[in-house]
Amino acid sequence: MLKGIAASQGIAIAKVYKLVSPTLDIQKKDAVAEEELAKLDAAFKKTVSDIEKIKEVASKSLKEEELAIFDAHLMMANDPEFRGMIEAEITNNNVNAEYAADSVSTMMVSMFESMDDEYMRGRAADIRDVTFRLECNLTGKVIPNLATLDEPVVIVAKDLTPSDTGSLNKEFAKGFATELGGRTSHSAIMARSLEIPAVVGCKGVLDELNNGDTVVLDAINGEVILNPSEEEVAKYTKMAEDYAAEKAALQALKDQKTVSTDGHKVLLVGNIGSPADVAGVNENGGEGVGLFRTEFLYMKSENDFPNEETQFAAYKEVLEGMNGKPVVIRTLDIGGDKKLNYYQFPEEMNPFLGVRAVRFCLMRKDIFRTQLRALLRASAYGHLCIMFPMIATVGEFKEAKQVYDEERAKLIAEGVAVGEDVEVGCMIEIPAAAVLADQLAKYADFFSIGTNDLIQYSMAADRMSEPVSYLYQPMNPSILRLVKMTIDGAHKNGKWCGMCGEMAGDELAAPVLLGLGLDEFSMSATSILKARKIINNISYEDMKKLAEEAVACDTAEEVTELVKKAVA
Numbered sequence: 058m059l060k061g062i063a064a065s066q067g068i069a070i071a072k073v074y075k076l077v078s079p080t081l082d083i084q085k086k087d088a089v090a091e092e093e094l095a096k097l098d099a100a101f102k103k104t105v106s107d108i109e110k111i112k113e114v115a116s117k118s119l120k121e122e123e124l125a126i127f128d129a130h131l132m133m134a135n136d137p138e139f140r141g142m143i144e145a146e147i148t149n150n151n152v153n154a155e156y157a158a159d160s161v162s163t164m165m166v167s168m169f170e171s172m173d174d175e176y177m178r179g180r181a182a183d184i185r186d187v188t189f190r191l192e193c194n195l196t197g198k199v200i201p202n203l204a205t206l207d208e209p210v211v212i213v214a215k216d217l218t219p220s221d222t223g224s225l226n227k228e229f230a231k232g233f234a235t236e237l238g239g240r241t242s243h244s245a246i247m248a249r250s251l252e253i254p255a256v257v258g259c260k261g262v263l264d265e266l267n268n269g270d271t272v273v274l275d276a277i278n279g280e281v282i283l284n285p286s287e288e289e290v291a292k293y294t295k296m297a298e299d300y301a302a303e304k305a306a307l308q309a310l311k312d313q314k315t316v317s318t319d320g321h322k323v324l325l326v327g328n329i330g331s332p333a334d335v336a337g338v339n340e341n342g343g344e345g346v347g348l349f350r351t352e353f354l355y356m357k358s359e360n361d362f363p364n365e366e367t368q369f370a371a372y373k374e375v376l377e378g379m380n381g382k383p384v385v386i387r388t389l390d391i392g393g394d395k396k397l398n399y400y401q402f403p404e405e406m407n408p409f410l411g412v413r414a415v416r417f418c419l420m421r422k423d424i425f426r427t428q429l430r431a432l433l434r435a436s437a438y439g440h441l442c443i444m445f446p447m448i449a450t451v452g453e454f455k456e457a458k459q460v461y462d463e464e465r466a467k468l469i470a471e472g473v474a475v476g477e478d479v480e481v482g483c484m485i486e487i488p489a490a491a492v493l494a495d496q497l498a499k500y501a502d503f504f505s506i507g508t509n510d511l512i513q514y515s516m517a518a519d520r521m522s523e524p525v526s527y528l529y530q531p532m533n534p535s536i537l538r539l540v541k542m543t544i545d546g547a548h549k550n551g552k553w554c555g556m557c558g559e560m561a562g563d564e565l566a567a568p569v570l571l572g573l574g575l576d577e578f579s580m581s582a583t584s585i586l587k588a589r590k591i592i593n594n595i596s597y598e599d600m601k602k603l604a605e606e607a608v609a610c611d612t613a614e615e616v617t618e619l620v621k622k623a624v625a
Contacts, residue, residue: 061259069232347579376439436476494546508558572604
């Protein structure tokens with residue numbers, strides 16, 4: 058049995074189909090620039106044509122918002138800056154086109170993979186996918202086409218590109234297992250959209266499995282079982298039937314409220330990265346958006362910070378798409394690992410603790426004011442909540458709020474319609490802010506706890522560093538106490554408190570968070586219905602007692618065992 062990450066839940070039992078991509082051995086060669094530029098032009102045209110054909114195939118099984126992945130690939134394949142960098146490498150150094158493309162791609166992939174944000178690291182796969190196709194077209198290599206599958210199989214590969222997953226026929230592609238990838242990689246996202254079981258990050262799966270082997274893909278527990286016995290086949294067939302029944306039952310919760318057995322209501326909302334993600338939140342019964350990461354608007358912009366109209370259109374689309382449900386939009390959270398190709402951040406010894414997020418916005422108020430104007434104009438189209446990230450002091454929040462108040466007053470003076478119910482809140486991701494939550498809540502309309510950074514900063518442990526990854530402990534009593542301080546500080550001042558970090562969608566954490574009094578849980582859309590089932594089947598009063606015991610524990614392991622016993 059091999060272990061991996063359950064990226065898209067389900068059970069599949071079928072023969073193995075090993076997806077082996079062509080091997081590229083790209084060497085640097087002296088070349089005539091004019092000839093290589095002509096070769097590059099032809100390869101780019103074929104690459105664009107290939108992606109358009111794949112998108113056409115994918116359109117038969119994917120929704121419009123999911124096809125945006127291919128639009129992003131087409132944008133990159135047509136991007137004059139990307140192409141210009143390759144052409145410059147060719148003309149400046151008289152090298153072959155495939156070497157120039159590989160050099161530029163390697164640089165870009167390295168930049169994205171060094172980012173702390175898991176979503177942004179996943180975008181490196183887009184660059185690899187487009188460049189690999191370009192290099193194959195430059196060297197005459199043929200890429201396998203999964204659309205030609207004609208029997209039920211479990212696909213095994215080093216990784217699956219969006220082009221691969223977009224070509225899948227659900228009739229025959231029963232699931233896939235890859236050596237690389239995480240829950241936010243495009244292959245995982247698209248597998249969930251297609252409702253195909255997927256196990257990613259499964260080390261050794263390519264070496265251990267052969268074409269034609271029978272395999273069980275347990276994408277509920279993240280396991281791959283090679284050549285299962287008759288008993289194992291029967292066991293997993295029953296699991297597949299039970300899972301299908303549970304999934305159907307969860308759909309019945311889509312239009313229900315999230316209420317404990319003793320009548321305590323909370324909101325389950327979704328995290329999004331673009332307007333295209335709104336549909337997924339609605340389809341999964343989301344009661345709003347708890348985090349819209351606006352930095353992606355800035356990172357997708359090619360030559361300059363996105364202007365007011367571009368931002369206004371995006372925010373308006375999200376607000377209208379949520380039909381009056383609350384939408385929490387985080388102001389620009391850039392810096393640290395999130396870079397812009399059109400702006401040079403100052404060199405810092407530790408950029409993760411330097412000029413980023415609200416600190417950057419307060420230093421560049423011109424950029425901040427543009428975003429606030431766009432947000433305020435969009436607020437007329439729904440229930441908008443604006444959140445400032447990485448607040449460390451009361452003074453920072455008050456300064457940011459003052460800029461907001463000034464821009465609101467200007468728009469009203471100009472006769473521009475703005476929403477009357479806009480809430481302005483504070484993201485709690487720095488321990489200092491959690492400790493001072495009762496004071497911050499005097500000025501903020503709400504809190505949203507960003508547990509990813511809160512845990513990292515509390516433990517003084519980079520969550521991207523493997524040797525200290527054991528310190529990423531959401532259930533550690535020290536973290537629970539900071540969460541409790543934040544929630545209590547909000548409630549003391551009559552304000553609500555949400556959570557938008559990974560912890561909010563953790564099934565084990567949900568009972569404790571409910572007991573601590575969390576008002577809003579924001580998570581990936583596909584986690585919402587399962588979380589609703591958990592909360593709708595437990596007592597708030599019982600969970601309050603559980604939370605009291607949890608914060609009094611010594612270790613994360615003790616808390617985990619406590620929860621398991623309480624909700625068994």
